Amino acid sequence: MGALRGVVATDGTPAEQLIFEAKQLPAMAGQELASRVSCKKAYGWEKSSIELTIPPWSEAMGESGRVSDSRKFRVAAYDFGIKQNILRLLVDHHCDVWVVPSETSAADVLELKPDGVFLSNGPGDPEPVGYAVENIQKLLGRVPIFGICLGHQLCGLALGGKTFKLKFGHHGSNHPVQNLLTQKVEITAQNHGFCVDPESLPSSDVEITHVNLNDHTNEGMRHKNLPLFSVQYHPEASPGPHDSHYLFTQFTAMMKEHAA
Numbered sequence: 001m002g003a004l005r006g007v008v009a010t011d012g013t014p015a016e017q018l019i020f021e022a023k024q025l026p027a028m029a030g031q032e033l034a035s036r037v038s039c040k041k042a043y044g045w046e047k048s049s050i051e052l053t054i055p056p057w058s059e060a061m062g063e064s065g066r067v068s069d070s071r072k073f074r075v076a077a078y079d080f081g082i083k084q085n086i087l088r089l090l091v092d093h094h095c096d097v098w099v100v101p102s103e104t105s106a107a108d109v110l111e112l113k114p115d116g117v118f119l120s121n122g123p124g125d126p127e128p129v130g131y132a133v134e135n136i137q138k139l140l141g142r143v144p145i146f147g148i149c150l151g152h153q154l155c156g157l158a159l160g161g162k163t164f165k166l167k168f169g170h171h172g173s174n175h176p177v178q179n180l181l182t183q184k185v186e187i188t189a190q191n192h193g194f195c196v197d198p199e200s201l202p203s204s205d206v207e208i209t210h211v212n213l214n215d216h217t218n219e220g221m222r223h224k225n226l227p228l229f230s231v232q233y234h235p236e237a238s239p240g241p242h243d244s245h246y247l248f249t250q251f252t253a254m255m256k257e258h259a260a
Contacts, residue, residue, distance in 0.1 A: 002167040003193065028193055029165050033124030034080035034132070034150065038102035045077075045099055047084075048091040072096045073255045076114040078104065078132070080122030080150050085238035090118065093248045103131050106138035115255040116144040119151025121234065126153035126163050126194055133157045140226055144258050146251040147230030149192055152220070155230040156196030159206055159223065166217070169193035170233075173241060176213040177220075177233060185213065186244050189237035196221070196232070227254050 005025045007018045075095045077087065080102050090097050098112055102122070109117060117139055119132075129150075136158035139145060147155045153163050170190035177188045198208050198218040210220025210231055222229035229251075235244030 003169055029125055030128060031124045032128035034102045034122040034129050037081040037123060038079045039099060040101060042098060042100045042104070045087040045097040046091065047088055049085075049088045071256075073115040073252055074098065074113065075116050075118050075255075076100055076109045076112050077118040078102060078109075078120055078135075078151070080120045080129070080132070080154075082120035082122070083234075083236060083238070086118070086120060086148065086236040089236050089245065089248050093252050095252065102129075104135070106135040109135070109139065110142065114143055115259055116146065116251060118251075119145065119147035119154060119230070121149035121151065121191075123150070125165070126150055126157060129154060140223075140228060144227035144251070144254045145229075146247070146254075147228075148236070149232060149234060152230035152232045153192075153194055153196055155228060156201065156218075156221070159221075159228075160200070160202050161206070162197045162200040163194050164197055166193055166195050170212070170214075170217075173237060175233065177210050177244075178213055179210055179220075181209055186210075187241045188219075188233035188235070188244060189241060190233045192232060227258050229254075 005022050007022045009018055073095045075090055075097050077090065077097055077099045079099050082099065087097055087099065100109060119136070132154050136145065136154055140158065145155070156163060170192055173189040175188045175190045177186050178184070179186060196218045201221065205224055206221050207224055208218055208221050209229065211217070212219045219233055220229070220231040231244070231247060233244065235247045
């Protein structure tokens with residue numbers, strides 16, 4: 001049957017009443033929740049991670065853990081339910097971050113003159129978030145794009161693919177994912193109920209870059225010709241695992257190359 005709706009109670013409510021209440025809960029499929037959890041006004045973010053040691057993702061960075069290049073990258077981050085540790089890691093990677101509401105138009109984002117656009121995680125079914133898909137299509141090729149979780153699913157839709165609901169979803173901090181570009185296996189944190197169907201993506205334009213080793217579902221992709229990549233899991237996991245922090249360095253490298 002897959003994932004079931006449920007109610008947890010400790011007040012002695014009869015089981016029949018709890019079952020009735022559980023049945024009234026809406027199914028996740030078809031729910032557009034991103035606009036309900038997004039910020040209402042744009043804001044800047046300046047806080048970095050707490051540096052107790054040199055970060056493990058500091059390969060092309062100085063001893064302080066900051067990108068050695070003195071230039072900052074302006075990033076417009078769409079808030080579909082964004083996690084603060086994503087923002088911290090962007091700052092760690094020398095980004096000047098401006099968070100914008102989920103329904104911000106592509107034109108308004110481009111007015112910020114960003115070096116890159118980040119598409120965040122968020123709740124709900126990606127298919128009803130049509131406004132975001134349209135904005136991604138308008139931004140595609142004009143600015144580097146990096147998507148995580150819901151952002152990844154929205155990229156899939158924007159590139160002509162389809163999404164589907166997983167029977168149980170992926171939840172937890174121990175999911176093995178293989179990077180098909182390096183053949184390395186990453187232990188990842190995941191929390192999603194929908195997936196991009198790799199067979200629905202145009203193979204002439206899109207390359208699958210990561211795959212889940214438990215069920216072989218799509219965990220990452222990139223456009224073959226345009227500066228866009230995304231992953232289904234959470235490389236910003238806090239606390240850990242930190243195997244995938246390199247993706248933030250990959251994003252800054254893409255922005256630097258695109259600006260050259």
